[in-house]
Amino acid sequence: GAGVSQSPSNKVTEKGKDVELRCDPISGHTALYWYRQSLGQGLEFLIYFQGNSAPDKSGLPSDRFSAERTGGSVSTLTIQRTQQEDSAVYLCASSSDSPSYEQYFGPGTRLTVT
Amino acid sequence: AQKITQTQPGMFVQEKEAVTLDCTYDTSDQSYGLFWYKQPSSGEMIFLIYQGSYDEQNATEGRYSLNFQKARKSANLVISASQLGDSAMYFCAMRELQYNQGGKLIFGQGTELSVKP
Numbered sequence: 001g002a003g004v005s006q007s008p009s010n011k012v013t014e015k016g017k018d019v020e021l022r023c024d025p026i027s028g029h030t031a032l033y034w035y036r037q038s039l040g041q042g043l044e045f046l047i048y049f050q051g052n053s054a055p056d057k058s059g060l061p062s063d064r065f066s067a068e069r070t071g072g073s074v075s076t077l078t079i080q081r082t083q084q085e086d087s088a089v090y091l092c093a094s095s096s097d098s099p100s101y102e103q104y105f106g107p108g109t110r111l112t113v114t
Numbered sequence: 115a116q117k118i119t120q121t122q123p124g125m126f127v128q129e130k131e132a133v134t135l136d137c138t139y140d141t142s143d144q145s146y147g148l149f150w151y152k153q154p155s156s157g158e159m160i161f162l163i164y165q166g167s168y169d170e171q172n173a174t175e176g177r178y179s180l181n182f183q184k185a186r187k188s189a190n191l192v193i194s195a196s197q198l199g200d201s202a203m204y205f206c207a208m209r210e211l212q213y214n215q216g217g218k219l220i221f222g223q224g225t226e227l228s229v230k231p
Contacts, residue, residue, distance in 0.1 A: 033218065043205065043221035056218065091159065100147060100166065101209070103219060105159035 002026065004106035006092050012112045013082055021077045021109045025094030032075050033095075033103060034067055038088035046090075049075065082113045116141045118206050120222035127196045128230050134181070135191040135225045137206035143167075145211040148189040149219065150180065154202040162204075165189060166211070193227075201229045 005024045013019050025032045034046040045059040049069040060066070064083075069075040079086055089110050093103035117140040127133040139148065150162040165173045165180045173180040181190040193200055203226050207219040 035219075042223050043207075043219075045218040045220070048218050059218065089157065093159070100164040101211075101217075102149060102161045102164050104161060105151075107158050 004092055004094055004104055006090075006106040006109050008109060009107065010110045010112075012114060015084060015113055016081055018078065018080045019082055019111065021079075021090050021092075021111070023075045023077070023092030023106060025073065025075070025092070026096070026104055027073075029094035029096050029104075030072070031095045031101070031103075032069055033093040034075070034077050035091045035093065036088045037091055037108070041088075043091075046077070079111075082111075084113050087111055087113045116143070116146075116208055116210065116220045118208050118220055118222035120206055120225050122225045123223070124226045124228070126228050126230060127193075127200075129198060130195055132192060132194045133196055133227065135193070135204050135206075135227065137189045137191065137222060139187050139189060139206075139208050141187075141208065141210070143210050147209045147211055148180065148182070149207040149209070150178070150189075150191045151205045151207060152200075152202045153205065153224070159205070163191070196229045198229050198231060201227060203227075 007022045030051050032049045036044045047067045048056040064080045067077045089108040091108045093105045095101045095103045119138045146167045148165045152160045163175045163178045165182045177194045179192045203224045205224045206222040209217050
């Protein structure tokens with residue numbers, strides 16, 4: 001079946017602009033995750049949605065970052081007033097209710113803030 | 115706090131030989147899961163193998179096996195019969211298991227494996 005998809009694949013934006021990154025999880029997966037991968041910081045957890053529960057936002061680096069998940073499926077990560085340090089690859093993952101809850105990742109969105 | 119340590123920034127292996135990628139972890143939780151992911155130069159993260167903290171046998175998936183030593187808090191990945199396509203970055207990750215649901219992964223810094231022909 002189809003894997004996790006993300007759009008856009010690449011985004012170049014000017015400092016101070018807002019950006020929206022989209023994630024379509026694997027159909028039927030109840031959990032959705034956002035991570036950020038950068039050279040200096042490695043792979044960092046950002047936010048996690050599980051069914052109808054309140055999201056775990058503990059990894060969001062500042063209040064400029066927010067995310068929502070509509071209808072238990074598609075998710076949008078929004079970064080307001082982008083800064084150069086926001087430049088990174090943003091990865092989305094989803095998992096099913098399997099015993100191991102392994103996460104399957106999308107191809108990522110490469111964000112460059114100029 | 116949970117922590118994953120991968121002490122080998124880069125590794126080389128000859129094609130068809132076996133290689134072990136090291137991973138140690140730190141957690142105070144009793145229930146946790148350990149994962150290995152492969153990230154080729156194309157960038158996608160590929161799930162390889164999973165080991166639960168209560169699993170008594172080491173996990174195996176094809177040419178991949180996880181050498182789980184709970185007392186030493188290590189979860190090394192063994193790749194047998196290396197292939198050129200195994201050249202990639204490999205990440206060890208851990209997740210706390212709670213309430214029969216998923217949770218965030220904590221990743222190590224990764225090991226870059228290069229397979230020589």
